[in-house]
Amino acid sequence: MGVVADVVAATCLLLGSLLCLTAGLGLVRFPDVLTRMHAGTKPQVLGILLIMVGGAIRLQGWSATWMLLLVAVFQTLTAPISAHMVSRVAYRRRHVRRDRMVVDELGVAPRSPGEARGDEPADAAPSRGSPRAREG
Amino acid sequence: MTVVYWLANVLLGGGALLTLVRLARGPSLLDRVVATDTLLIIIAAGLAVHATLARDPTLVPVLVVVSLLAFVGSVSVARYIGGMMVHSSGSGQDAGLPDAAEQRTGGTP
Numbered sequence: 001m002g003v004v005a006d007v008v009a010a011t012c013l014l015l016g017s018l019l020c021l022t023a024g025l026g027l028v029r030f031p032d033v034l035t036r037m038h039a040g041t042k043p044q045v046l047g048i049l050l051i052m053v054g055g056a057i058r059l060q061g062w063s064a065t066w067m068l069l070l071v072a073v074f075q076t077l078t079a080p081i082s083a084h085m086v087s088r089v090a091y092r093r094r095h096v097r098r099d100r101m102v103v104d105e106l107g108v109a110p111r112s113p114g115e116a117r118g119d120e121p122a123d124a125a126p127s128r129g130s131p132r133a134r135e136g
Numbered sequence: 137m138t139v140v141y142w143l144a145n146v147l148l149g150g151g152a153l154l155t156l157v158r159l160a161r162g163p164s165l166l167d168r169v170v171a172t173d174t175l176l177i178i179i180a181a182g183l184a185v186h187a188t189l190a191r192d193p194t195l196v197p198v199l200v201v202v203s204l205l206a207f208v209g210s211v212s213v214a215r216y217i218g219g220m221m222v223h224s225s226g227s228g229q230d231a232g233l234p235d236a237a238e239q240r241t242g243g244t245p
Contacts, residue, residue: 010140013185017147020178024154027174033166036158040174043151043181048203051181055188055196064193068184071199078207082173085214090166093217 005057012054019047032097033090037083044079048072141189148182169213176206 019042026039052068059065090096091106098104152175159171180202187195 006137009188010137013144013188014140014147016181017144017151017185020151020181021147021154022151023174023178024151024158027158027171028154033164033170036167036170040155040170043174044177047181048177048184051184051188055184058188059191059193059196061193064196067196067200071180071203074200074203074207078203082207082210082214085211085218086166086169086173089214089218093164093166095164095166 009054009057012050012057016043016047016049016051016054019043019050023047031100033095034087037087037090041079041083045076048075137189141185144185144189145182148178148185152178152182165213165217169210169217173206173210176202176209180206 023040023043026042027036030036030039049072052072056065056068059068155171155175155178159168159175162168162171180199183195183202184199187193187199
């Protein structure tokens with residue numbers, strides 16, 4: 001029983017570490033922010049979950065198990081939020097390779113100039129004749 | 137277990153080094169945000185691997201702190217860049233930065 005549990009825990013740890021290595025490879029090789037996020041968020045959910053499962057198998061005591069579960073739940077809750085915010089800013093700042101997109105669902109309906117979007121601090125209604133406003 | 141320890145550490149270290157390459161080379165601030173986020177996750181994974189293989193549960197609260205820090209860091213920097221954006225007079229999708237911030241963050245590709 002102990003040997004089997006150790007083998008399962010070691011397999012989970014190695015798989016999680018392998019996902020961390022693939023995240024590094026993808027971060028170096030991929031061309032723009034969105035694809036790098038695609039690679040970089042692999043260990044953020046699956047890698048951390050695998051490593052937490054390995055730790056929960058091998059560590060003794062319920063307090064460590066509950067705390068590892070807390071980390072896992074927290075990662076799965078917060079990874080979509082941070083990815084959403086970073087990718088939204090990346091799309092608006094043109095850090096996206098649009099020639100590589102198949103579908104650009106955010107770009108189908110251009111807004112009328114001066115219309116506030118209202119979900120960013122810079123989206124307040126524009127002051128008339130602001131010298132900083134210019135074409136992106 | 138020693139083999140597993142070294143193998144996991146080599147994999148994690150390779151991932152961390154490649155992440156550091158992107159952190160140094162990243163053409164824009166958002167690339168660095170993504171790289172920092174991934175680097176903190178890899179650090180948390182390394183701590184968890186060490187705690188697991190050494191059967192040392194005292195490191196586990198540090199994991200909670202590191203994962204909190206990764207979330208708060210990436211979200212606050214993303215909000216900061218979003219707050220730097222100037223309202224565009226065009227389509228409203230792409231807003232540039234002020235010139236100084238554009239130079240500081242490396243510009244648009």
